[in-house]
Amino acid sequence: MSVRTEHLAGQGGGVVRGAAPGPGPRRGATRRKLFDAAVTLIAEQGFSATTVDEIAERAGVAKGTVYYNFASKNVLYEELLRDGVDLLAASLQEAADRAVRADGGTRVDALDAMIRAGLDFIAGSPSLTQLYVAELWRTNRVWQPTLQSVRGRAVAVVESVLRDAVATGELSDELDIPLTASALLGMVLVAALDWLSFQPHRSVEDVHASLSRLLQGRVSPPRPA
Secondary structure: OOOOOOOOOOOOOOOOOOOOOOOOHHHHHHHHHHHHHHHHHHHHOOOOOOOHHHHHHHHHOOHHHHHHHHHHHHHHHHHHHHHHHHHHHHHHOOOOHHHHHOOOOOOOHHHHHHHHHHHHHHOOOOHHHHHHHHHOOOOOOOOOHHHHHHHHHHHHHHHHHHHHHHHHHOOOOOOOHHHHHHHHHHHHHHHHHHHHOOOOOOOHHHHHHHHHHHHHHOOOOOOOO
């Protein structure tokens, strides 16, 4: 499955993050096709086994087009990861803002909305998520600093909501915010991949409900009897 083909179906596409300054619509569309081709091939057969020729063929472009847009296969993959995680972070932020500002919910409601947004994003881009999770465990990649940076953006979105929850008294000030933010993001990533790989019969509503109960029981303060 492509990087965000389904995810963007209801959003009208978008500008490719990490692209060269000011690419026109045609170049942006070409880069998107290359991202989609690369993420599918790399998820199927691995980074090392995937060639630039294969990426070009899958994208329906000439090999030279790949090098016109990206200096190397490494750069293409690095930009692919950057683009995908930036989109995930934006989806989480949008869900949190909507829950609090538009729907008048609490910060815990915002965290719950972010869980659902994360599940929806991953369901639309499972190959990208699979690659991202796999790369987190590797430390010898040239793009590791970039991956750490974009991961930090996604975690920072969750941290911000947790800080607000502590500041408003919804959560205890003893909460370890960085660790809790990482745990919540990791929970969504791993649970979603397990769901799609081993329990595809479950609906997204079912998975969200289970994670929501976990959130309410472990992060939220106990409700008065």
